[in-house]
Structures are given as C-alpha cells and as structure tokens.
Amino acid sequence: xxxxxxxxxxxxxxxxxxxxxxxxxxxxYGVLRFINFAHSDVFMVGAFVGWAAVEKLHIPxxxxxxxxxxxxxxxxxxxxxxxxxxxLAYKPLRGRSTLTVLITAIxxxxxxxxxAQNQRIGFGPNPKPFPEVFPxxxxxxxxxxxxxxxxxxxxxxxxxxxALYWIVHRTRIGTAMRALSFNSTAASLVGIxxxxxxxxxxxxxxxxxxxxGVLYAMNYPSIDxxxxxxxxLKAFVAAVLGGIGxxxxxxxxxxxxxxxxxxxxxxxxxxxRDAIAFAILILILMFRPAGLLGKLKAEKV
Amino acid sequence: xxxxxxxxxRVTIRFGGLTAVSEVxxxxxxxxxxxxxxxxxxxxxxxxxxxxGVYQPSEGTIAFHGKPTAGLKPFEITARGIAxxxxxxxxxxxxxVFDNVRVAFHLHLNHDSVHSxxxxxxxxxxxRELKExxxxxxDIFNLYxxxxxxxxxxxxxxxxxxxxxRALATxxxxxxxxxxxxxxxxAEKTELMKLIRFIQEKFQLAILLVEHDMKxxxxxCERIHVLEYGRKIAEGTPGEVRANPKVIAAYLGKSEx
Amino acid sequence: xxxxxxxxxxxxxxxxxxxxxxxxRMDAYFLDVAMGAxxxxxxxxxxxxxxxxxxxFSLGHAGFMAIGAYTSAMITTALGPKLGWSAPLQQWLLFxxxxxxxxLLAAIAGFAIGAPSLRLKGDYLAIVTLGFGEIIKVLLQxxxxxGAARGLVGVPSYTNLFWTFGAAAVTVYAVWGLVNSTYGRGxxxxxxxxxxxxxxxxxxxxxxxxxFMVGSFFAGVAGGLYAHLKGYLNPSGFDFNKSxxxxxxxxxxxxxxxxxxxxxxVLLTVVQEPLRQLGDFRMILYSLILIILMITRPQxxxxxxxRKKVEPA
Numbered sequence: 004x005x006x007x008x009x010x011x012x013x014x015x016x017x018x019x020x021x022x023x024x025x026x027x028x029x030x031x032y033g034v035l036r037f038i039n040f041a042h043s044d045v046f047m048v049g050a051f052v053g054w055a056a057v058e059k060l061h062i063p064x065x066x067x068x069x070x071x072x073x074x075x076x077x078x079x080x081x082x083x084x085x086x087x088x089x090x091l092a093y094k095p096l097r098g099r100s101t102l103t104v105l106i107t108a109i110x111x112x113x114x115x116x117x118x119a120q121n122q123r124i125g126f127g128p129n130p131k132p133f134p135e136v137f138p139x140x141x142x143x144x145x146x147x148x149x150x151x152x153x154x155x156x157x158x159x160x161x162x163x164x165x166a167l168y169w170i171v172h173r174t175r176i177g178t179a180m181r182a183l184s185f186n187s188t189a190a191s192l193v194g195i196x197x198x199x200x201x202x203x204x205x206x207x208x209x210x211x212x213x214x215x216g217v218l219y220a221m222n223y224p225s226i227d228x229x230x231x232x233x234x235x236l237k238a239f240v241a242a243v244l245g246g247i248g249x250x251x252x253x254x255x256x257x258x259x260x261x262x263x264x265x266x267x268x269x270x271x272x273x274x275x276r277d278a279i280a281f282a283i284l285i286l287i288l289m290f291r292p293a294g295l296l297g298k299l300k301a302e303k304v
Numbered sequence: 305x306x307x308x309x310x311x312x313x314r315v316t317i318r319f320g321g322l323t324a325v326s327e328v329x330x331x332x333x334x335x336x337x338x339x340x341x342x343x344x345x346x347x348x349x350x351x352x353x354x355x356x357g358v359y360q361p362s363e364g365t366i367a368f369h370g371k372p373t374a375g376l377k378p379f380e381i382t383a384r385g386i387a388x389x390x391x392x393x394x395x396x397x398x399x400x401v402f403d404n405v406r407v408a409f410h411l412h413l414n415h416d417s418v419h420s421x422x423x424x425x426x427x428x429x430x431x432r433e434l435k436e437x438x439x440x441x442x443d444i445f446n447l448y449x450x451x452x453x454x455x456x457x458x459x460x461x462x463x464x465x466x467x468x469x470r471a472l473a474t475x476x477x478x479x480x481x482x483x484x485x486x487x488x489x490x491a492e493k494t495e496l497m498k499l500i501r502f503i504q505e506k507f508q509l510a511i512l513l514v515e516h517d518m519k520x521x522x523x524x525c526e527r528i529h530v531l532e533y534g535r536k537i538a539e540g541t542p543g544e545v546r547a548n549p550k551v552i553a554a555y556l557g558k559s560e561x
Numbered sequence: 562x563x564x565x566x567x568x569x570x571x572x573x574x575x576x577x578x579x580x581x582x583x584x585x586r587m588d589a590y591f592l593d594v595a596m597g598a599x600x601x602x603x604x605x606x607x608x609x610x611x612x613x614x615x616x617x618f619s620l621g622h623a624g625f626m627a628i629g630a631y632t633s634a635m636i637t638t639a640l641g642p643k644l645g646w647s648a649p650l651q652q653w654l655l656f657x658x659x660x661x662x663x664x665l666l667a668a669i670a671g672f673a674i675g676a677p678s679l680r681l682k683g684d685y686l687a688i689v690t691l692g693f694g695e696i697i698k699v700l701l702q703x704x705x706x707x708g709a710a711r712g713l714v715g716v717p718s719y720t721n722l723f724w725t726f727g728a729a730a731v732t733v734y735a736v737w738g739l740v741n742s743t744y745g746r747g748x749x750x751x752x753x754x755x756x757x758x759x760x761x762x763x764x765x766x767x768x769x770x771x772x773f774m775v776g777s778f779f780a781g782v783a784g785g786l787y788a789h790l791k792g793y794l795n796p797s798g799f800d801f802n803k804s805x806x807x808x809x810x811x812x813x814x815x816x817x818x819x820x821x822x823x824x825x826x827v828l829l830t831v832v833q834e835p836l837r838q839l840g841d842f843r844m845i846l847y848s849l850i851l852i853i854l855m856i857t858r859p860q861x862x863x864x865x866x867x868r869k870k871v872e873p874a
Contacts, residue, residue: 110851281692382762394757
C-alpha cells in the first residue's frame with residue numbers, strides 16, 4: 004500500500020511537469036493550429052537557464068528565495084525565447100501549408116539542440132549536474148518518504164495552473180486567446196490584435212515549459228541538451244490524450260501520462276516505458292482522436 | 305411504371321442535438337432534371353452529402369436504382385453512378401485541366417498499380433484510349449485548349465465548368481450540381497442553363513440541382529422540391545411551386561399582403 | 562518492344578553493371594560516397610512517393626529502413642552459413658533475396674502502420690509515424706537475437722555499385738511508373754483533395770496504403786544495402802534524425818519532383834563528409850538552412866517551371 008501511494012506521488016510529480024509542458028503545446032495549437040516541435044527544447048533551455056543562474060549568476064542554492072528566483076529567471080528567459088522563435092520562424096509562415104510550418108518547427112528544434120550541444124557557443128553535449136536550488140528535505144508521512152522537491156514540484160505546478168486559469172478566464176487577453184482559438188478572422192474583426200495575442204500565447208506556454216524544465220531538473224538532476232526530446236514527446240501525447248486545444252485536458256493528460264509511466268517503470272516492462280507513450284498516442288488517435296475532453300471538428304463539405 | 309432512379313424515403317439526419325434534415329422524401333426519375341431549393345440552412349447540401357455517402361442518415365432510406373445505399377462509402381456510391389460538384393469548387397488545384405478530368409475516368413480503368421509498373425501493350429493501349437476520351441470530353445466544353453494549365457489558375461467560370469466535366473468523366477447516371485450558378489453574372493447564368501440542358505440530353509442523365517437563383521431553377525427544372533428548416537414544404541412543377549403560398553412565405557417571411 | 566521508360570531502366574542497369582565492374586580501380590572513399598548516394602536516392606525517391614506525390618507526411622521512414630536492414634543482415638549472417646552455399650551464390654543469390662525479404666517485411670510493416678494511421682491528417686500523421694519509427698527502434702534495442710543495443714556486427718560487404726545504382730534505377734522507375742498513369746494520377750488527386758477524390762470514385766484509403774507500402778518496401782531494400790555496406794548495425798542509427806535527413810532530401814528536391822529529389826539526395830550525401838569538417842557546427846548550419854529554406858523557398862531548390870511535354874509510354 005505504501006508502495007502504491009509512493010508511486011502515486013511520484014506519478015503526480017512527474018505528471019505535473021508533463022502537464023506544464025503539455026499546456027504549451029495545446030495553447031499554441033489552439034491559437035495557430037500547429038504543433039510547435041521546438042517546445043520541448045524550450046523546456047530544455049529552462050533547465051539550463053536554471054543551471055546557469057546558479058553557476059554563472061551565482062544565485063545561492065538551498066534557499067527558498069534562491070529557488071524561486073531561479074524559477075522566475077528560467078520562466079522569463081523562456082518566455083522571451085518563445086516569442087523570439089515565433090517572430091522569426093513562425094510568423095513569416097502564417098497561412099502556409101501545415102507541412103511547411105512543421106518542417107520549420109523541426110528545424111528550429113534541431114537548431115536549438117545543436118547550439119546547446121556546441122562546445123564553443125553552447126553547453127557542450129555532456130550531462131551536467133543540476134544544483135539543489137531549493138532546500139532539500141526528506142519528509143516522512145507515516146511510512147511514506149517524500150522528497151521536498153517532489154512536493155515543491157506539485158505545489159509550483161498547481162500554482163502555475165491556477166495562474167494560467169485566472170489569466171485565460173479572467174483577463175482580457177485570456178479571452179482574446181480563447182476568441183482566437185475559435186475563429187481568428189472574427190477575432191481580428193472585433194479589434195483583437197492577433198499578432199500580440201499570438202506572441203503572448205507563445206510567451207505563456209514557453210514560460211510554463213521553462214518552469215517545467217527547472218522542476219524536472221530538480222527531480223532528475225542530470226541535464227543535457229537532448230533532455231527535452233522524450234519529455235516533450237510524452238507531453239505532446241498528454242496534450243492529445245486530453246484533447247488538443249483543451250487546457251484542462253492537457254493538465255489531465257499530463258497527470259495521467261505521468262502516473263502511467265511511473266507505474267510501468269515499476270513493472271518488468273520498464274525498458275519499454277518510453278514506447279508506452281507512443282503506444283498510447285496511437286491508440287487515442289485511432290479510437291478517440293478528439294481526446295478525453297476534446298470535441299471533434301468535422302470538415303465542412 | 306418504372307421505379308425512380310433515386311429515391312429518398314423519409315430521410316432524417318441529426319448532428320448531436322441539431323436535426324438538419326427531417327423526414328424528407330425526394331425522388332428523381334431517369335433523365336429528369338429536378339431542382340432542390342430553399343432558404344439558406346434548409347438542409348440542401350446536407351441532403352446531397354447523404355446521397356453521396358459523406359454522411360449516413362440517422363433515419364430513413366436512400367435507394368439508387370432500387371438498391372439501398374446505406375453504409376456505402378462515397379467512392380462506392382460514385383461507382384454506382386452518382387457524381388457531384390461542390391458548392392465551393394473542389395478541383396484538384398495542382399493537377400492540370402487535362403489530368404483533373406483524366407483521373408475521374410478512374411472507375412472505368414482496367415489497369416492498376418501493377419500494370420503501371422509492367423506497362424505492357426494492353427496498358428499502353430488503354431492509356432491512349434483514355435487520353436483520347438479525355439480530349440473528346442474537354443473538346444465538347446471547349447476546355448481542351450486549356451489542358452496544360454493548372455486547375456487553380458483558371459478563371460472562375462472555367463473552373464465551374466471543369467468541375468462539371470470532371471464529374472461527367474465518371475460516367476454517372478445521376479449528376480448532383482451544388483449551386484453551379486454561384487458567383488456568376490446573368491450572361492454566364494444563361495450559358496449555364498444551356499449547358500445543363502445540353503448535358504442532360506447529350507449524356508442521357510438525370511440531374512438534381514441545388515440552386516439559389518430562381519431564374520435558373522424555374523428556367524430549366526422539370527420538377528422542384530422545396531426545403532425549409534430541414535423539412536420538405538412543397539413539390540411540383542415550376543409553375544405550381546411558384547404559386548405555392550408556403551414557398552412564398554418561406555422565402556419572404558410572411559405572406560405578401 | 563518495351564516502352565521507352567523500360568528501355569531507360571535496362572540501360573541504367575547495364576550502365577550500373579559496367580561501372581561496377583571497374584570499381585576495383587576506384588578510390589575507396591569515392592566508392593563509399595557513391596554507394597551512399599545510391600542508397601540515398603532509393604530512400605528519397607521512396608519517401609517522395611509517400612510525402613511528395615500522395616501528400617502523406619511520414620516521419621518514420623528510418624523505421625522501415627531499419628526493418629529491411631536487420632532482416633537482410635540476419636539472413637546473410639545467420640541463415641547464410643547454415644545454407645552452406647558457395648561464396649558467389651551467397652553474394653549473387655542470397656544477398657538480393659535478402660534485400661527482397663527485407664523490403665517485403667518493411668512493406669508489411671508499412672501496411673500495419675499505414676492502415677490505422679492514414680485516416681489522420683497532416684501533423685497527427687507525422688507524429689504517429691514518428692512514434693512508430695521510435696517504437697521500432699525501441700523494439701530492436703530490446704531484441705537480444707539481433708544484438709539489442711549493442712548492435713549487429715559481421716555483416717558481409719556484399720553491397721557494390723551495381724546493387725546500389727541498380728536499386729536506385731528500379732526505385733526511380735517504379736515511382737515514376739506508378740505516378741505516370743491514369744491510375745497513378747490518383748495519388749496526386751488524393752494529395753490535392755481527398756474529399757473530391759472520393760467523390761470522383763477513388764478509393765483514397767487504398768491509394769494511401771499503396772503509396773505507404775511501396776515506399777516502405779524500397780526503404781527496406783535501402784536498409785539492406787546499407788547494412789551490407791557498413792558491415793554493422795545499431796538501432797540508434799535509425800532514429801528520428803535519420804528520418805529527418807531523408808525528409809530534408811525530399812523537401813529540398815521539391816516534393817513530387819523526380820529529378821529534383823534525386824539531385825538533392827546525391828547532393829546531401831556528397832556534402833556529408835566535407836560538412837563533417839565543421840564538426841559541431843555542421844548540424845547548426847543544416848538546421849539554419851532548413852529554416853531559411855522553408856521560409857524563402859518551400860518548393861525546394863530544384864523546382865523549375867516544367868515545360869509541356871508528351872509523356873513517354
């Protein structure tokens with residue numbers, strides 16, 4: 004039983020991170036109808052910014068203030084990065100075929116990965132240890148042993164999700180985002196500045212991914228330039244599982260994928276755990292492509 | 305007394321909570337030119353989509369040549385002899401005018417992927433024949449001169465005609481035309497009316513026409529069905545329908561007094 | 562008298578044979594690059610059928626290559642010795658048979674993957690094919706019988722110029738032939754507008770699956786050739802990056818352009834070595850070029866206006 008509860012906490016902690024990344028995918032898809040392949044690399048950049056904040060900017064480790072500062076720094080840098088990518092690589096392609104945009108997104112992803120791997124201008128390909136940005140304690144709840152990091156991950160993710168909900172449903176720009184996702188032409192006709200809203204969406208999604216990067220690195224403290232690929236893909240599956248374009252769905256999907264992956268790791272199939280996410284993806288797309296919470300949009304004939 | 309070519313019997317379709325078409329019965333006889341009219345949103349294109357297999361009716365039956373079409377996929381229905389054009393033109397934009405029509409001869413091919421690789425004598429002979437037939441068909445409609453142009457680069461009127469020619473290449477017994485006069489000026493519409501009558505005679509087929517322009521519909525249709533809010537409210541000759549108070553009310557809102 | 566296109570094919574095969582006979586006199590590096598280019602042509606042309614002509618975005622082509630590579634290698638390394646055939650018989654009968662077997666298995670995988678996936682559109686199909694490619698890789702990494710993550714070694718070097726360019730010629734002929742017929746125009750129609758294609762009587766699902774199977778067949782053959790060129794196999798060599806390399810060739814060459822794709826395949830193979838000099842910066846340059854290309858010239862580098870011409874038989 005303890006084992007089970009332990010796994011639940013592990014799964015939720017991992018799932019919370021997937022949820023944060025998945026939200027970025029789903030927001031961009033909702034607003035632009037395309038899959039931002041480079042999102043997983045923004046996640047990676049978040050982790051590295053966190054690392055650099057300690058190593059280069061000498062933000063103190065092991066303090067709550069320091070940890071929060073690292074988190075905020077990563078979020079800010081990633082938000083800026085997301086906006087930059089959108090402006091330079093995706094905006095020129097508005098209206099072009101999905102294929103063209105997808106290839107470009109792949110190109111951006113490769114670019115970020117390879118710049119990060121570069122010895123001279125990047126971080127080099129070797130994994131680096133991630134510092135303990137928050138104070139780490141072992142917490143004992145009955146027979147459970149939890150790391151404070153895990154609880155912080157869940158807490159921070161919950162706060163960010165709450166903040167996101169507030170932004171999307173209680174602010175003007177959030178309403179504009181939702182309007183854009185329904186009908187971009189109508190949105191611009193009622194005076195919404197589509198470009199600004201799109202930039203904001205990217206900034207928001209990338210900030211969440213950046214936070215996800217730091218949180219992930221806190222629990223799996225070895226970071227490398229290619230670390231974004233697998234979590235990114237799994238988060239994408241989470242977004243599709245929840246219903247692409249659907250925010251609560253992305254959060255739900257993330258938690259589910261995190262839980263499933265954690266439980267599979269505990270079985271003898273653990274070496275296949277990376278393939279499990281893909282298997283889930285294929286199953287969803289075959290049997291319920293709208294996802295758990297999504298609605299299927301039919302093409303008008 | 306022969307059975308009608310196409311028979312819709314109390315067809316109903318629901319999308320979630322919305323009933324788009326309700327208990328509609330329509331028939332088209334062989335070689336008949338029938339019109340389907342009604343205000344916007346009446347369910348005309350939805351009806352087309354059911355006949356061509358894009359949607360399956362929730363209730364009721366559709367029969368072609370007496371045989372039900374339930375569960376058939378669109379390409380299977382086309383194989384049975386029903387062809388269509390689309391409200392928003394759906395040509396193959398990157399294919400040439402020639403290939404747009406040529407590919408529609410697909411149903412009557414005797415060759416497939418394997419033959420495309422072995423390219424034996426029969427294959428080559430059939431290819432020559434199909435190219436000849438494509439040329440003839442395009443010639444009838446004066447489109448052969450444009451044969452190497454990409455379909456998307458054609459002027460609007462030519463695109464509409466090409467779409468009809470492409471549908472004819474499938475050798476249908478029933479042709480469904482979805483608002484063919486949309487976007488045309490009066491002169492073009494008169495030409496279109498002549499074209500439709502011409503097709504009906506030359507190719508010996510029945511035509512079911514959805515159209516908003518009353519002049520076109522009243523001018524060429526032998527019988528007309530009128531839909532409103534998914535229900536059929538009238539049926540008859542152009543004269544009968546024109547005088548029908550329900551039809552007038554549907555289009556004008558209230559009776560004209 | 563066979564049609565013109567088949568005469569071209571036979572001439573190409575004959576040329577490949579003759580050139581191959583002189584391969585002993587050629588510089589080893591040149592030979593390696595040339596054979597690599599031939600394999601690249603097979604990969605790019607086969608993907609061109611799926612992506613370029615039929616408009617189905619597949620990001621898992623490397624997975625089919627892997628299936629062909631491992632099948633073919635297992636036949637020559639595990640089955641070959643058991644058969645006890647003479648060396649020439651192994652090289653000239655077993656090897657091509659193994660290539661065909663690899664291609665067939667890859668085609669079956671193409672069907673298994675295509676049948677459920679091809680109803681998906683654009684982005685989704687891309688991700689699903691990517692997923693399948695990764696699943697294949699993970700499966701191979703877990704199969705001890707083929708060496709798992711350590712890889713498979715000791716694959717005999719049966720690949721030569723004849724086989725590579727012969728395969729390239731056959732692939733190009735097959736793709737060209739398939740598309741250039743009234744039947745074959747259907748692939749392009751499906752790419753342009755599926756709903757209209759269905760309305761004109763085309764079984765779009767069958768077209769997509771056919772394209773997928775033929776494309777994966779040749780990818781499998783390419784895999785077998787690759788295995789017997791390098792001499793060893795590792796599942797990690799058939800990952801997403803490999804699939805992207807092939808996709809780039811198709812895009813660079815102009816999707817749905819036979820000649821352009823061939824030129825792009827050769828070009829990209831040839832520049833691999835000199836680019837390696839750039840070390841770390843090679844992939845950075847690659848990805849930058851890709852982005853710039855998509856923004857400025859998505860139709861590919863080698864697309865020029867095609868003149869009216871009479872199609873050969």
